[in-house]
Amino acid sequence: MNKINAHFSSKKFIGLALLAAMPFFTFAQKPNWQNLDLKADSTFGMSTEKAYQELLKGKKSKPVIVGVLDGGVDYNHEDLKRIIWINKKEKPDNGIDDDKNGYIDDVRGWNFIGSAKGSVDHEALELTRLLRRDQAKFANADASSVAAADLPAFQAYQKMKADYDDKLAEAKSGLENTIGFKSVVDAMLKKMGKENPSSTDIQNYQPENELEGRVRNILLDQLKDQRFEEFYKAQLVEGITYFQGRIDYNLNMTYDPRAEFVGDNYADSRERFYGNNDIKGPDAKHGTHVAGIIAADRTNNLGIKGVADNVLIMGVRAVPDGDERDKDVANAIRYAVDNGAKVLNMSFGKAYSWDKAVVDDAIKYAMSKDVLLVQAAGNENQNIDVDKNFPDRRYNDGGQAGAFIVVGASGWKDDESLKASFSNYGKTTVDVFAPGVKIYSTVPDSKYENLDGTSMASPAVAGLAALIRSYYPKFSAQQVKDIILKSVVKVNHNVNLKVGEETKSVPFSDLCVTGGIVNVYNALKLAAETK
Missing domain, CATH: 3.40.50.200 (Peptidase S8/S53 domain)
Structure with missing residues (x-):
């Protein structure tokens, strides 16, 4: 976490x-x-x-x-x-x-x-560090070529690799989606001529296409509970930074700051x-x-x-x-x-x-x-x-x-x-x-x-x-x-x-x-x- x-x-x-x-x-x-x-x-x-x-x-x-x-x-x-x-x-x-x-x-x-x-x-995720540690031994292996004693470690490696691939795909998708959402919002702001519109400004905006209509509805929902500038910074600007950081650092197999900054x-x-x-x-x-x-x-x-x-x-x-x-x-x-x-x-x-x-x-x-x-x-x-x-x-x-x-x-x-x-x-x-x-x-x-x-x-x-x-x-x-x-x-x-x-109702x-x-x-x- x-x-x-x-x-x-x-x-x-x-x-x-x-x-x-x-x-x-x-x-x-x-x-x-x-x-x-x-x-x-x-x-x-x-x-x-x-x-x-x-x-x-x-x-x-x-x-x-x-x-x-x-x-x-x-x-x-x-x-x-x-x-x-x-x-x-x-x-x-x-x-x-x-x-x-x-x-x-x-x-x-x-x-x-x-x-x-x-x-x-x-820093990298622990998942990334463990894969980096084990890939020399298992990256090109399969179950038939691994020694019996190494089979549990190989199976653990395979599960980690699948998890890593999912997380990397999610980060790339998240970055693409957030950049796309932000670009639509930015275009709408330009048309409105306002940097920090109110709920009323968003409500009065006339979408030019279906995508703008969906974005407008999301914005209206968010502005029930926060100001536009808060949403824009926390979810769009910081969202892009977050997903880019996942790709550049957390899930980067070659990134390791330990030797440079700690030296232990x-x-x-x-x-x-x-x-x-x-x-x-x-x-x-x-x-x-x-x-x-x-x-x-x-x-x-x-x-x-x-x-x-x-x-x-x-x-x-x-x-x-x-x-x-x-x-x-x-x-x-x-x-x-x-x-x-x-x-x-x-x-x-x-x-x-x-x-x-x-x-x-x-x-x-x-x-x-x-x-x-x-x-x-x-x-x-x-x-x-x-x-x-x-x-x-x-x-x-x-x-x-x-x-x-x-x-x-x-x-x-x-x-x-x-x-x-x-x-x-x-x-x-x-x-x-x-x-x-x-x-x-x-x-x-x-x-x-x-x-x-x-x-x-x-x-x-x-x-x-x-x-x-x-x-x-x-x-x-x-x-x-x-x-x-x-x-x-x-x-x-x-x-x-x-x-x-599925959303369930549980005690x-x-x-x-x-x-x-x-x-x-x-x-x-x-x-x-x-x-």
Whole structure:
């Protein structure tokens, strides 16, 4: 999953197949909806504000460090700078490892996908890297020529190659379709003589052919819920960039930035000490948005209010535009744990793993240090009980991580649309759902944007976990997880689930372990009763 975000696929986007077929939410949501209350506000938020008003007034709390393992955090953002973790044992910019932890000048965190030469921005998918690794051995082979011992690996290669071919074809088709759609829109704008038309302007436009008529109808539908310039930038301009990036980087068999920008011994998964101290990196939009959802300053009357009010955000950069590498994920987990983080947010994931064992060991290490891990379920509308999604709390050698929460994304209406159309699900693998549609949060340069994704749902839960650990510090990571899961608002109705080309009506309880949406008020109330 690269950096998960709006209506495109995997991390950065959720899948803009044909624009005409895209599922969108076409009803307006209230500001700060994710923190509102279902009964009081008729919006299926998490009751965060209700908790502050009724349960937390006058109560004392302790600061909790939250590790944001992501693509970068803008630590100078107006709504984040007060709550950025500072390594007080390290003297800034002196070129010395003052605290002797192996990382020089790690004042605000660490970047495991960089070096003195710079930082990785774009990357290949893990699928692409695995194919590149195996093609020398299997590209020209067939089942009859492969040794019996190599047959399972050959069959895995064939499946990966088919998956890769599908993804490349989808990216090329998506690019062609988006360019074509944009060209029609641009022609219509020229005829209207307007760069940012209103819904009325679009409604009054007289299509000159059937294609313009279809585009006009799509635009009218989109403008029910957003301004034209927002749609144009997010779906057309960024859509073209996304699909071009899939072709040029994510699915490019020859693209490999590792040696140039990191320079580690990649064959050694246990290598720990590499990288640089640039926690922002070349593209901090995703991680900055995540950080704001968790803990944007609730006291400064600027921008937004995060879920937690006494948190320090530690930026640990391990996620490029493409698939994160297992070695970097393992090291990011260990770094955050060793430097005091008690909650880790992991808004990333992928369908293939290079070295799952090294990540398993890092997760076991986090469990041994009483750290709670929160992970986004992913944005492919897949059942991850069946389809693999890494990291995975289930260990290769048996058993699974206990203090580990997997989060799906929900919308704000308590009806059949409650499950976000893009969200992965799983009756045994996804624990809870949380708000993840049109979430307004921080982005670089002290700006704010609405983004969609399980990447936005995961930090809502991480923020709640940090809030509990802040006000009830005696609870273990496992106890915090149990409180969050036991206090959900149960959903007792069916929701829409698209399976292939068919939309089915299924019980929400079939989509996750708890059958509910996380709730801050309920969780804090249960915590108070449990202590």
